[in-house]
Amino acid sequence: MERENEPQRTSDRRSFLLAGAAMGAGAIGVSRALAQPPRASADGGLTSGDVAILQFLAAAELLEADLWGQYNELAGIPDHEVPGGSGNRAYTKALSILDDDMSQYIHDNADDEQSHASFINAYLKAHGADPINLDKFRTLPSSKASGARQVGRLTNLMELTVDTSWWTRYRSDSKNPDLRDTLPQAVPDLAVGQHPAIPRDDDDLTSRKHLQAIANTAAFHFAAIEQGGSSLYPALAQRVTNPEVLRILLSIGPTEVMHFQTWQDKAGNAPPVTDPKTGLTFPKLNGRGPLFQTNLIMPEPTVFLDRKFPKCSILRPTQTEGIAQGAAKGLASSGLFKGQSQDFFAAVGTLAAAADAAERQ
Numbered sequence: 001m002e003r004e005n006e007p008q009r010t011s012d013r014r015s016f017l018l019a020g021a022a023m024g025a026g027a028i029g030v031s032r033a034l035a036q037p038p039r040a041s042a043d044g045g046l047t048s049g050d051v052a053i054l055q056f057l058a059a060a061e062l063l064e065a066d067l068w069g070q071y072n073e074l075a076g077i078p079d080h081e082v083p084g085g086s087g088n089r090a091y092t093k094a095l096s097i098l099d100d101d102m103s104q105y106i107h108d109n110a111d112d113e114q115s116h117a118s119f120i121n122a123y124l125k126a127h128g129a130d131p132i133n134l135d136k137f138r139t140l141p142s143s144k145a146s147g148a149r150q151v152g153r154l155t156n157l158m159e160l161t162v163d164t165s166w167w168t169r170y171r172s173d174s175k176n177p178d179l180r181d182t183l184p185q186a187v188p189d190l191a192v193g194q195h196p197a198i199p200r201d202d203d204d205l206t207s208r209k210h211l212q213a214i215a216n217t218a219a220f221h222f223a224a225i226e227q228g229g230s231s232l233y234p235a236l237a238q239r240v241t242n243p244e245v246l247r248i249l250l251s252i253g254p255t256e257v258m259h260f261q262t263w264q265d266k267a268g269n270a271p272p273v274t275d276p277k278t279g280l281t282f283p284k285l286n287g288r289g290p291l292f293q294t295n296l297i298m299p300e301p302t303v304f305l306d307r308k309f310p311k312c313s314i315l316r317p318t319q320t321e322g323i324a325q326g327a328a329k330g331l332a333s334s335g336l337f338k339g340q341s342q343d344f345f346a347a348v349g350t351l352a353a354a355a356d357a358a359e360r361q
């Protein structure tokens with residue numbers, strides 16, 4: 001299957017734009033932002049808790065933008081909206097087996113994350129608070145595969161451990177992680193070990209099954225990331241004070257849900273395959289009951305708040321306590337930050353702790 005939109009070579013203005021934005025905003029490093037906790041501004045009406053929540057979300061969105069940018073360089077549509085990279089034909093083709101429009105969706109998800117980060121940072125700045133700039137942590141290596149830019153990255157997509165329990169969590173009619181339930185993995189092999197979700201170099205393109213396993217890993221990672229965002233926004237919204245900040249969280253959060261919904265549908269199209277090089281196996285999901293059935297993509301009504309209530313179709317989890325630190329920890333344990341400095345983990349940890357300390361006034 002060929003894509004209609006072959007990647008165009010475009011001039012790469014992303015780094016220029018980021019540098020320009022950073023200078024224009026007078027953006028400062030995370031450590032200084034944290035050393036001087038912002039106060040509510042006279043006209044902005046933001047509490048320090050609202051600022052902490054927005055700053056953590058800005059960091060999360062910058063991390064999302066970084067990983068989606070890497071996917072876009074290799075399998076999306078590089079253009080003026082999401083510049084960088086020139087596409088990798090073989091990897092793109094392996095992903096297109098899941099859906100002919102994967103390149104468009106990857107591009108649009110990348111575009112959305114950049115817009116989330118830019119908006120939240122601009123809003124913080126407009127209210128006298130410090131925007132978040134992670135540029136000094138862009139130190140991780142790029143894929144060496146054809147199509148990727150050779151620039152420093154925030155995230156590592158080449159050694160991932162992907163939790164695929166979101167698949168069964170949204171299909172269960174009796175369990176909810178908010179009530180301390182655990183759910184089985186859709187792809188048990190992905191939840192252990194370390195797996196590339198992008199080709200690491202052109203050697204990864206030579207075996208068709210090996211490359212399909214990499215593309216399938218990406219497909220499950222796409223949904224894993226976006227279901228995390230889907231839960232993060234409503235969880236943090238419960239502790240926002242300012243109505244306009246609440247509006248921001250309620251307006252961005254559901255776009256993460258739209259991403260997740262798309263990706264979980266596409267993940268169901270990942271062909272069963274065993275990687276001949278690593279043994280990583282994507283099992284057949286259909287025929288194993290409703291917890292695994294691929295077309296059950298609408299969230300199954302399940303227990304919510306208390307088992308005494310009737311089942312309800314809901315996002316899950318949405319409990320708010322410790323959500324930011326939980327999200328940061330989950331991303332770290334997935335290997336997404338493998339190779340990052342202690343300073344990076346400290347900075348993200350401090351932002352998460354500040355967001356978790358925010359209280360609704």
Ligand SMILES: [Fe+2]
Nearest residue numbers: 061064113116
């Ligand atoms: Fe986002």
Ligand SMILES: [Fe+2]
Nearest residue numbers: 064226229256
């Ligand atoms: Fe997202």
